[in-house]
Amino acid sequence: MLTNEQIKNKLIEKFGDVLTDFSEPYGMLTFEAPKDLNLKVMQFLYDDAELGFQFLTDLQAVHYPHDKGRELAVVYHLHNLKDNVRIRFKVFTSIEQPDVFTATKLYEAANWMERETYDFFGVNFIGHPNLKRVLNVDEMDYFPMRKEFPLEDQTRVDKDDEMFGRGGSFN
Amino acid sequence: MSEQVNTAQQFPGQVHDLPGGGIVLSKLDDVINWARSNSLWPLTFATSCCGIEMMATASAKYDFSRFGFEVARATPRQADVIIIAGTIVNKMAPVLKRLYDQMADPKYVIAMGACAISGGPFFYNTYSVVKGADHVIPVDVYVAGCPPRPEALLHALISLQEKIKMGMTREQIRTGKE
Numbered sequence: 491m492l493t494n495e496q497i498k499n500k501l502i503e504k505f506g507d508v509l510t511d512f513s514e515p516y517g518m519l520t521f522e523a524p525k526d527l528n529l530k531v532m533q534f535l536y537d538d539a540e541l542g543f544q545f546l547t548d549l550q551a552v553h554y555p556h557d558k559g560r561e562l563a564v565v566y567h568l569h570n571l572k573d574n575v576r577i578r579f580k581v582f583t584s585i586e587q588p589d590v591f592t593a594t595k596l597y598e599a600a601n602w603m604e605r606e607t608y609d610f611f612g613v614n615f616i617g618h619p620n621l622k623r624v625l626n627v628d629e630m631d632y633f634p635m636r637k638e639f640p641l642e643d644q645t646r647v648d649k650d651d652e653m654f655g656r657g658g659s660f661n
Numbered sequence: 662m663s664e665q666v667n668t669a670q671q672f673p674g675q676v677h678d679l680p681g682g683g684i685v686l687s688k689l690d691d692v693i694n695w696a697r698s699n700s701l702w703p704l705t706f707a708t709s710c711c712g713i714e715m716m717a718t719a720s721a722k723y724d725f726s727r728f729g730f731e732v733a734r735a736t737p738r739q740a741d742v743i744i745i746a747g748t749i750v751n752k753m754a755p756v757l758k759r760l761y762d763q764m765a766d767p768k769y770v771i772a773m774g775a776c777a778i779s780g781g782p783f784f785y786n787t788y789s790v791v792k793g794a795d796h797v798i799p800v801d802v803y804v805a806g807c808p809p810r811p812e813a814l815l816h817a818l819i820s821l822q823e824k825i826k827m828g829m830t831r832e833q834i835r836t837g838k839e
Contacts, residue, residue, distance in 0.1 A: 625752070626751070626788075626789060627752045627789075630788075634788040634789075640786075642785070643786050646785065
């Protein structure tokens, strides 16, 4: 049976201290990798006989507008179907040059997921066979899930913050 | 409030019974509209939760074939009325327009639910939703609700029938002017 400790030790043995921020929120091993190593890390997790993370559960991005130089995080969720173990790792990239290597050569499932991530966050997946919008209209000229677009119209007066648990007398 | 009258069986004209037969007096336009209104085939077009209510309206408990909405067709070529049951997003808008264009004349449109009327809960703060299907195609009957109950959809369908009999649908007005 594969434990988080074993996975972590194997990764550190292979990659040394370039992998950082190991943590286990809700028991799921999570770490950060340098963005130019994302394919090497995934290839190792995929190929290693004991690790065998051969299923890409999900792939998405997060926008941290105040984290200069590393505004966009791409998050990979991998699954070892044999031992039923899941892990998660992130790579960070600047928003001025959001280039990340594509995972499509390793996981077929990454194709549409990377298109979706490009569609909403503008992450440029280098080497993707067909990187164009998948859900929004092709004419759209912005990336709607980035945080420069406010969640709600700031000019609205009909929604009382107090009724939505964010401010007012409930704080 | 005026009482609702079921006009489905009422013949639009005069019927004089005579021994051995009878004489019918009417206008051909009225007879055609009467016939058309009692045999409207809807297009299966459901883009979100309103579609579930439309399915309920079509199935045994509410059964809209009682009113002549006999069979939902899966192709616009055989459909008379398109019930827009759900949210129309920007990417769906050209598809909706194309389906409408492919329907054979005469054709009618019902906007079912808040999303199809105005964008509904997506009216504010959206990057993808069309704020009312009438930005894309002309709508004859609007049904309020989120989603509307099957009774509301039935009422809308019957209202559409009345509208057709009066010759007041968007298409009838447009072709009448030409």
